[in-house]
Amino acid sequence: MTSKTSLDKSKIRFLLLEGVHPSAIELLRAQGYSQIETVPKALQGEELKAKIADVHFIGIRSQTQLTADIFANAPKLVAVGCFCIGTNQVDLNAARERGVAVFNAPYSNTRSVAELVLAEAILLLRGVPEKSALAHRGGWLKSATNSYEIRGKTLGIVGYGSIGTQLSVLAEALGMHVAFFDTVSKLPLGNARQVVKLHDLLAQSDIVTLHVPELPSTQWMIGEAEIAAMKPGSILINASRGSVVVIEALAEALKAKKLLGAALDVFPVEPGSNKDEFVSPLRGMDNVILTPHIGGSTMEAQANIGVEVAEKLVKYSDNGTSTSSVNFPEVALPTHAGKHRLLHVHRNQPGVLSAINQVFSDNKINIAGQFLQTNEAIGYVVIDIDAASSDLALEKLGQVPGTLRTRVLF
């Protein structure tokens, strides 16, 4: 071994925020990583900049905003683990520009969200939130008025992805009719049917539930006009992102009794920790279920997410495998026993690959294995070579125009 460039595992620092499940920490430790700092809440601003400046991997959930400014203060950062589905809290382009790979857990909490939504639909159709709140204040509302079975009702799902489809199957098992709206043509499961226009879906659903990602096209997609298009006496459920619903329009519709009730798990502004105050125009409305962004917060989901994302970070750290990254070219790599592995992340521009190959031919370095994948913005080349040449090759690769980041593993 001649090189001192591969960072020893004992020096690789992880920062895990927002109460990432201990299963992640256990897995990292079992894989030989010992420098793991945990913080139970989200960090922001100067506090986040100070912490991220020194770490190689950061783990977050939905509250920590990783902006271009934050990435500019993270010179050592190799990868981000989002211990959740949503990645809207991360500036994925800024990460990519710095050669930082971002991973998430696209499936582990989907069942938890689907179960919560169904439970809320049942409780709201029975008027349970108001009846329970009244009973807590000493009241007694034994009445069938505005109480309905879920059987035979139409569930309108907006966004028929991992969560929407699970919900579809579970809802049909309870005897519901399912209709959905999605911008992409989707195979309907069971007897579900796709509706072409959002407003048509809204007009025919007894319960509308939102399962779209946060995107420019989904921002405020449910506003005054959409709520007006909903059936009188119907229910709105949002467990997607707070930016999807215009909360003031919803509050007005609830006050006007246009809607029977609503359940919200996500909000335009959410407290960063359990100690901060939750502020919303929906506070105090007994026919509204308000939950603190816990759609995916079950012991099962969090434990699975901890393992899933930690495994992805370990694979990327140990071996360079970037499979299922949300912003990075995906490369599944074999082991590299006996060889040094060079990782080169570069802008996807003409001439970079030939310049890389030139480094090896000019310096007479034999390539034992080479792997390449590109996306529209960056390229990721992995090259296995003999240990004796790795210091020189790494230095030369770093000088190739268009280079964003280099690493060596052995």
Ligand SMILES: NC(=O)c1ccc[n+]([C@@H]2O[C@H](COP(=O)([O-])OP(=O)(O)OC[C@H]3O[C@@H](n4cnc5c(N)ncnc54)[C@H](O)[C@@H]3O)[C@@H](O)[C@H]2O)c1
């Ligand atoms: N409340 C929680 O705790 C919680 C937990 C998990 C996920 N989520 C949120 O739920 C979202 C959905 O999760 P998923 O796993 O089902 O995602 P997914 O990517 O599998 O599915 C999203 C679906 O929305 C569709 N879509 C995109 N834009 C649309 C538009 N403008 N109109 C209609 N459909 C559109 C997509 O085509 C896709 O089918 C996540 O992005 C995340 O923000 C919240």
Ligand SMILES: O=C(O)CC[C@@H](O)C(=O)O
């Ligand atoms: O656990 C969280 O903070 C986010 C959960 C959910 O919104 C997700 O995107 O998976």
